[in-house]
Amino acid sequence: MKEQLYNKKAHDAKSFQLQAEQIKQLYRNAPLGLIASPINAAVLAIVLRNVVPSQALIPWLACIFLVTIFRLLLLQRYRQVLSTSVEAGKWGTWFTLGAGLSGVTWGSAGIFLFPATSIAHQTFIAFVLGGMAAGAAATYAVVTPAFLAYAVPALFPIIVRFFAVGGEIHTAMAVMLLLFAILIIIVGRQVNSVTLLSLRMRLKNIGLIADLISSVTTAEKLNRELSEHRTHLSELVDERTVELMKEIDERKRAEAEMRRTAERFQSLIENGLDMITVLDPDGKILYESPSIERLLGYNDTELTGMNIFEFLHPEDQDAAVEALAKVTGKSGKTENVEVRIKHKNGTWRLLDAAGKSYVDDTGEVKVIVNSRDVTDRRNMEDSLRRVQKLESLGVFAGGLAHDLNNVLVGVMANIDIALMSPELEEQTRRRLEQAMKSSDRARDLTNRLATFSKGGEPVKKILSIGHLIKNSSDVALSGASVSCEVAVPENLCPVEADEGQIAQVINNILINAVQAMPRGGVVRIKCENMPAGSDDASDIQEKRHVKITIEDQGPGIPVEHLDRIFDPYFTTK
Structure with a gap:
């Protein structure tokens, strides 16, 4: 009976000690939340100043600051008073009360500061309240009642408000906030469990150290008593004691070295x-x-x-x-x-x-x-090989462009001389003029080859991409058994681009579409304005841009050719 009573008292003492450690950890984490609360409240008030009446905004902000001051005074008082295990429950209750007041005040923002006409500001309030609840999970979850006293009243009013407003967007936001609240509570419970486990281990280690010190003290006392009663064996005992101490020291050093080695290997593996x-x-x-x-x-x-x-x-x-x-x-x-x-x-x-x-x-x-x-390294190696291939192709294209240019100069010069003759027949003159136009197009092609070989920059100017697309589609699909549907909004933004290169790209894509649908079909071209930050084009996602989507009803590009679709002059024909 006495042994059971002793075990119960020991268990109660450990529980009180664990509770005291929890409260210490709670007050140790409190300054972060107390600093963040008025700052976030001030930021929220500034953002809402134009959509929420000051009659509601100023009293709410004052309540935030009053609750924060109350919690600061409570924190200062706790630090001044040396709290014992018995008093820990009282200080935990006070902290939970303060956290509850703060959570209620923050939660009231979802009711009294809710801007009915601005969904952007509604979303911002939800974002701030969610952030405060997430911060509470990290700082207050060491004591679950304190965390719940803050998080529940902070989040659930705005969830109820979103449900009350109704509508697809508000209902979706309410459901997402409710899911977020549930996840935050689960995370808080996990943080609480991990913290309790850590505190129990620390208290257990303290107890083990105390037991070890007590054991060493008892051993030393027994050694002294044994030395007093057996003086004739003192020399042997002294010698043996020295040997034992050496063994203990060596064992401790060996154990310490093993721990350090294990920690080093563990660190290497983990990091x-x-x-x-x-x-x-x-x-x-x-x-x-x-x-x-x-x-x-x-x-x-x-x-x-x-x-x-x-x-x-x-x-x-x-x-x-x-x-x-x-x-x-x-x-x-x-x-x-x-x-x-x-x-x-x-x-x-x-x-x-x-x-x-x-x-x-x-x-x-x-x-x-x-x-x-080695994925990134292999991709870089593939990119390097592709660049080297393009450089070789550029050298070849430059030489070819130079040779073609020399030939075209002679051809065009002779055509010019022939056109100067007044004795030309009209039909011959028309054919020479057509030959001159074809030579001009060939010279333009050689110039593009030269530009590609030198890595030249495109000649950009401001142009209407919608007008260019309509002209290109009319030319590319002329005479084909393919119909074209072009969707260009009236407010499509002008773009800065090389008109010739863009026209050539669109023309080539449309020709491929016609060849992919020998039995006919529909090509759909859609243009749309894209804001900065959209995910459709990583290289220009920080700027506003125009997105062009070309869709046909062909079989698509084979998987084995996808890596080469941007290689110059690559074709499967």
Whole structure:
């Protein structure tokens, strides 16, 4: 009975001590929230000043500052008073009350500061309240009631308000905010669990240290008593004690060195650029280093127990099976193989993997694989080869343009001389003039070849892209069994571009479309203004631009040709 009572008291003491540590952590995190609260409130008030009456905005802002001052005074008082384990509950209650007042005040913004006419400002309020709740998950979740007292009243009023407004957008925003609130609460519970586990471990370590100190003190006392009662053995005891101390010191040094070595290896594995994987002989994943999240998007335990071949590209599995068989067949042998492995987002990443087998302390064969992502390097190598190829093509195009120009100069000069003759027949003159026009077009082509060979810049000017598209489509589709639907809005912005190059691009695409639909069909051309920041063109996404979409009903471009569609003069004809 006494033993049960003692165990209950010890458990209660540990609970009070854990609670005190939680409250200390809570007050230690509090300054971040107290600083952010008035600053964010001031920013929100500035943004809403033109859409919310000052009769509502100023009192709300004053309440924020009053609640913040109250919480600052509470924090200062806590720091002045040395809180004991018994008093921790009281200080936790006060903090929860302050957090609740702050959450209610922030939540009232979703009711009293809600601009009914501006969805942008409504969205901004939701963004600010969501940010404050997310911050509370990081700072207050160490004590769940304090976190809930802040997050619930801060988020749920605006969720209710969005539901009350109704409509597709407001209902969607309400659902998203509700989902966000649920996720934030779940995250808060997880943060609370991790924090409690950390505090319990720290308290346990403190207790172990105290027990160790007590044990050492008791041992020293026993040694002194033994020395007093057995003086005739003092020399032997002293000698043995010295030996034991040396052994203890050596053992401590060895243990410390082992810990440092383990920490170094753990740090290398966790922070290294390469991915470390441990497999069994069948390819089952036994361990993944944390770097897998950076390389492939999975966390380090997500793939444990699964087979590595499930994630390899089908074309690379035979090579991987062969390399694994060689490694497991001969201990200590290292095999290198390049394989494509599926990223969590569905894309394929190219890894340079080196595997080596070893036998663990249980006698089982394991394979440790060191993998490095070489996708970007391989892409750069491919790009370099493409650039070198284009440079060679440019040299050839320059020479060809020069030779053609020399020929055209002679041809055009002779045509000019022939046209000067007054005795020419009218039909002959017309044919010579047509030949001169054809020579002009040929000279324009040679100039473009020369521009390509020198890497010249396009001649840009402001032009109406819609007018150019209509003219190009009329010319390219003339006489074809293909109809064209052009959608050009009246407010289409003018663009800065090389008119000849753009016309040539559109003309070539339309000719390809006609050739792809020998039995006829419809080509649809659509133009639209795109704002800055849109995701359709990464090289100009920071500027406003015009997007041109050309769609035909042909079979499409084969996959094996997609990488070469931008190579100059590439054709499958």
